Amino acid sequence: MTLGILKEQDGEHRVAVTPDSISALNKLGFDAITIERGVGSTAFFDDEAYTAQGAKVADKDEILKNAQVLVRIHPLDAADLAKMKAGQIIIGQFNPLSERTPVENMLKAQVTGFSLDLAPRSTRAQALDVLSSMATVGGYKAVLTAAAHLPTFFPMFMTAAGTIKPAKVLILGAGVAGLQAIATAKRLGSVVEAFDVRAAAKEEVMSLGAKFVEVEGAVDDKSAGGYAVEQSEEFKQRQAQLIHDKAVAADVIICTAQIPGRKAPILIRKETVAAMKSGAVIVDMAASSGGNCELTENGKITYPHGVTIVGDSNLAGSVPKDASVMFGKNVVNFLKLIMIKNELNLNWDDDIIAATCVAHEGKVVSERLKTAMGV
Numbered sequence: 113m114t115l116g117i118l119k120e121q122d123g124e125h126r127v128a129v130t131p132d133s134i135s136a137l138n139k140l141g142f143d144a145i146t147i148e149r150g151v152g153s154t155a156f157f158d159d160e161a162y163t164a165q166g167a168k169v170a171d172k173d174e175i176l177k178n179a180q181v182l183v184r185i186h187p188l189d190a191a192d193l194a195k196m197k198a199g200q201i202i203i204g205q206f207n208p209l210s211e212r213t214p215v216e217n218m219l220k221a222q223v224t225g226f227s228l229d230l231a232p233r234s235t236r237a238q239a240l241d242v243l244s245s246m247a248t249v250g251g252y253k254a255v256l257t258a259a260a261h262l263p264t265f266f267p268m269f270m271t272a273a274g275t276i277k278p279a280k281v282l283i284l285g286a287g288v289a290g291l292q293a294i295a296t297a298k299r300l301g302s303v304v305e306a307f308d309v310r311a312a313a314k315e316e317v318m319s320l321g322a323k324f325v326e327v328e329g330a331v332d333d334k335s336a337g338g339y340a341v342e343q344s345e346e347f348k349q350r351q352a353q354l355i356h357d358k359a360v361a362a363d364v365i366i367c368t369a370q371i372p373g374r375k376a377p378i379l380i381r382k383e384t385v386a387a388m389k390s391g392a393v394i395v396d397m398a399a400s401s402g403g404n405c406e407l408t409e410n411g412k413i414t415y416p417h418g419v420t421i422v423g424d425s426n427l428a429g430s431v432p433k434d435a436s437v438m439f440g441k442n443v444v445n446f447l448k449l450i451m452i453k454n455e456l457n458l459n460w461d462d463d464i465i466a467a468t469c470v471a472h473e474g475k476v477v478s479e480r481l482k483t484a485m486g487v
């Protein structure tokens with residue numbers, strides 16, 4: 113059985129598996145591991161680093177045709193899927209709750225697709241949770257991006273030329289990305305406040321040394337599997353006022369608040385941006401799902417009212433080497449579930465295997481995706 117690692121689309125610098133994961137893959141029982149020529153070049157891994165671990169270099173079409181299991185972060189397009197045979201397996205991060213075309217293409221091609229971003233929020237699934245891995249990288253890079261755009265220092269400086277106050281950082285959303293942003297902003301010496309609708313986030317925020325911005329009366333639905341739920345209109349209004357007040361006083365705002373498969377909540381209105389300090393920076397990691405700031409433009413840096421707004425949901429892609437290492441480890445940990453005694457074994461009673469499967473024999477398996485698609 114052959115495992116193939118495919119190159120990503122233009123503009124994506126990460127690679128799905130790095131050379132340091134090849135030996136772990138060999139141990140899982142694959143007869144051969146093939147990489148598409150130049151697969152890791154944009155993440156600073158050359159082909160020789162893979163071949164030194166026993167991988168072989170091949171052309172894309174050969175891999176599409178011969179590899180029983182294929183790995184790629186982004187989904188394949190219909191033309192590539194047409195070159196595959198029914199039953200081949202493809203593993204990646206396909207964002208199926210928001211992007212349906214790749215799912216439909218996989219169903220049509222009768223391939224089996226596993227999208228690791230659908231992994232359940234369980235302790236057992238943590239080792240393969242690509243969303244957490246990429247959010248960790250993104251939260252870190254969001255703060256560094258803000259620091260690079262900020263016209264002032266992050267830490268306090270006491271110099272012969274006088275004392276400079278530390279930057280005030282407001283983090284919106286304290287999930288994996290937000291917590292990493294808090295930790296990074298604290299390490300840089302800034303004063304950090306964070307806000308989340310989940311009450312459970314308070315303790316985590318405080319344990320990192322940041323202040324928790326609290327709006328009373330949030331719906332905290334523990335049955336939602338660790339995800340945020342929609343809040344009432346009245347709550348949203350009180351929340352908006354408090355965030356406005358905090359935003360106006362902040363030098364940096366990092367936006368990470370999201371609800372999976374839905375439009376991101378707007379937490380910063382254009383009036384708030386207009387009232388913010390000139391030179392303040394907003395890094396909006398929720399940009400691809402609409403952004404937490406009303407003025408965010410996805411994939412762009414804009415300067416309304418003297419505030420720099422960076423709309424970037426793929427900050428993990430700008431730390432391609434380590435982001436790829438983490439993604440690769442997640443892939444290996446998933447493969448450990450579907451490779452039993454050197455053989456492929458798709459055990460549909462395993463909640464992780466069932467939850468991540470977007471396509472199998474022309475049907476959607478993931479219950480969450482079925483609900484989202486109204487199947």
Ligand code: NAD
Nearest residue numbers: 233234238244285286287288308309310338340369370377
């Ligand atoms: P996420 O990416 O879905 O959302 C980011 C954060 O935004 C969340 O904390 C969410 O509560 C918050 N948010 C949503 N709407 C908001 C609003 N209107 N205002 C303010 N904040 C808002 O979250 P995530 O990073 O995936 O983490 C969510 C939870 O799941 C966390 O408790 C995390 O520790 C947990 N988690 C568990 C596992 C696991 O056990 N395998 C893996 C990842 C995350």
